[in-house]
Amino acid sequence: MADQLELLKQLQGVDGQLHRLRKALAQKPRELEQAAAPVKAQEAVVKTAEEQLRALQLAQKEKEIDLQAREASVKKLQSQLFQVKTNKEYSAMQREIDSTKTDNSLLEEAILKGFDAIEGATKRRQQEQAKFTQLQGQLAAAQARIDQESAGIQQQVAELERARHVMLPDVPPKALAVYERILALRDGIALVPVMKDACGGCNRRLPPQVINKVYLKADLVTCENCNRILYFDDAHSSL
Ligand SMILES: [Zn+2]
Secondary structure (H helix, E strand, C coil), X not given: CHHHHHXXXXXXXXXXXXXXXXXXXXXXXXXXXXXXXXXXXXXXXHHHHHHHHHHHHHHHHHHHHHHHHXXXXXXXXXXXXXXXXXXXXXXXXXXXXXXXXXXXXXXXXXXXXXXXXXHHHHHHHHHHHHHHHHHHHHHHHHHHHHHHHHHHHHHHHHHHHHHHHHHHHHCCHHHHHHHHHHHHHCCCCCEEEEECCEECCCCCECCHHHHHHHHHCCCCCECCCCCCEEECCCCCCCC
């Protein structure tokens, strides 16, 4: 029985590492997701900057077309000016020309301001795009690091699994079945030391008769609370 417990302790050493490594491996996709989040966010910022620029360009185009039409109408009115018969008609038409010209110069001012706005928006888009490219580079580096870490963990897992395989034939099947059932249920820890008269897994205080049984090593003794197999570890025991 003492040998059996010793074998289980060795197995637990391997399984504990396997459990930690598999857990770390399972975290990797989430790590990658977190690394990708800023890139995604910046992609949206670039898109917005692009949309703002396009809207400004479109508004500018509309103003330019509007100005052309108004300038054409001024020319038309000016040519008609010589065909009018009365002074009254003449001054009415002249007023219309003057008012259209005033509107046009306001429009020209707006177009000039539009150029400034487009220039600013173009610069903003370039800046956001540059930031996006930079973040993409960071993500690529993070991805490479995560891939490398994952590969390293997978290699360690494979080595430990091989070691485990070698150990298994020596463990009595019945004890192994008990151990593996608890291992699956208890987060990769099936075997725990007695620590200060309490279970090293769940910290529940152990009755003296249970501690005695663990001490005798006559049989596998489990914690009544968490079902883990108990043993005495000289380093941790209070005895
Ligand atoms: Zn326990």
